[in-house]
Amino acid sequence: MQEKIRDPTGFEAILTDECWAHITARHPEMEPFRQRVIETIQRPDGIHSGKRDPARKIYRKKHRDIPLAGGSFDLLVFVGSADGYVATAYFAAYSFRMLGTLIWPTS
């Protein structure tokens, strides 16, 4: 199955079963959160362009009710700008440095 997910800028990201299998094989905690990944692309708190790899979009959204270790976490979803495929996704407790240039929202 392949899902096309439109972000607030009109860009279409693609999440396939194959992508999802790759993600959950390495990050088993993501298994129940496919829908959260889709929501994060559709309604992010912010979209960043990678500092070291500007061809990478990073979608960030805070989720407050994740029963992993208690507390709220940022779900980060990494998407290739050129092909639109979701490369990986995971929950982050803390970001040491900026996730690159904020490209959305613009103001």
Added chain:
Amino acid sequence: MAYKLVQEFKFEKVDYSYDRRGDVLDILFGPPAPAIALQVEDWLAIQVRINPPSLQGMTIVGFKRIFEKINGYAEKELPKRMKRLAKVEMSITYDDESDTLVYRWEDVGFSPRRLLRKVFSRGKGIPTIFEPLSKGRAVALSATAAEQSLHNVYVEKALPSKDIVGLKILEFTKCGPAAWEGIFGAIIDTIFEPLAEYDENVHLITNALVQRFDWRKFAALAA
């Protein structure tokens, strides 16, 4: 003072899992397990296992581009890195009385230096000294918490070789995350920002880290 072993792992048993389509490299220090990330920069995350809390691995997004950068640094700084690839054991210990976290790594393969060390130290362990990670840098009043926390980070050097064999973070409960931010920030800037000013120990710790990974595997993945 009683240091409690938190985690121990062997670098040669690290698993490298690469997704070519997404260009994502996951470096796993054990079988996949639920983890939470500490995002160091947009391309690098440290994955921390939830139960029990331990270092689970690292995720590198955009691996090919990152590999080119790190390989460029390694070719310049560490031309003999392939020869020095060794079996390395790393241990993480914590002392709650002094609130100190200690990382130590040791080459466990055969080498004449290691043999001599064993003969002459008679099982007492090698003599070492501690030096501040960033001894030459004055911290400005406007410095970030990460920059300030570098003053709680010490490198452990073997004598007489002065090879880096460990790292110690003081006031870990208070400064741990900021110290990690400072350490990784310094390492990343050393590799990616040639004009960044860090002193010798930051270069040495960067080199020590870069040397520990399997570069033949990295090169094959990036090909």
